[in-house]
Amino acid sequence: GAGVSQSPRYKVAKRGQDVALRCDPISGHVSLFWYQQALGQGPEFLTYFQNEAQLDKSGLPSDRFFAERPEGSVSTLKIQRTQQEDSAVYLCASSTGLAPGELFFGEGSRLTVL
């Protein structure tokens, strides 16, 4: 596609619910990243995929967070048993994987946990 597409743009969840956030990267981009952005802060790294392989998940805050990219294209970030502190904007970015490279970001999914 023309850009990175994320859905839903807005999600309101009750505490304890599971949520799934989808990212459709730019076609052909090998690398895919998930970032979390709290209000008024810069994005913080969550996890990285190269094609379908999850090569770095060091930024995932807890085992309630899980990400996958089974066919090396679309990725899903799943948060189980959501907590209020999970409220944030979740940004997906993709890149060609060539170094050095710029990241192309989607518009983000804003999660609010009540």
Added chain:
Amino acid sequence: SQQGEEDPQALSIQEGENATMNCSYKTSINNLQWYRQNSGRGLVHLILIRSNEREKHSGRLRVTLDTSKKSSSLLITASRAADTASYFCATEDAGGTSYGKLTFGQGTILTVHP
């Protein structure tokens, strides 16, 4: 955790004036990038400077990098109201896998008054 500090946290200027934002970081880097984020939107890449470069220009943007001081600055000349946004620096750490994982600063909010 975030890499470093951005200064100032907020900057308010008149159209036509220049805007300078500073960024400090903590580790050795491969490159440093600047991104822009309009309210409620994703991040857009502005410019990348490699660790062996000292200055780079792109249109009205000028970036400097001082690796001895671990700092960078972004200058926007002849600012326009449309430049109003948050600006983030981001670093790619040297060594390791160098696959494009970025660490972002906390950002500078720039307001340009018409």
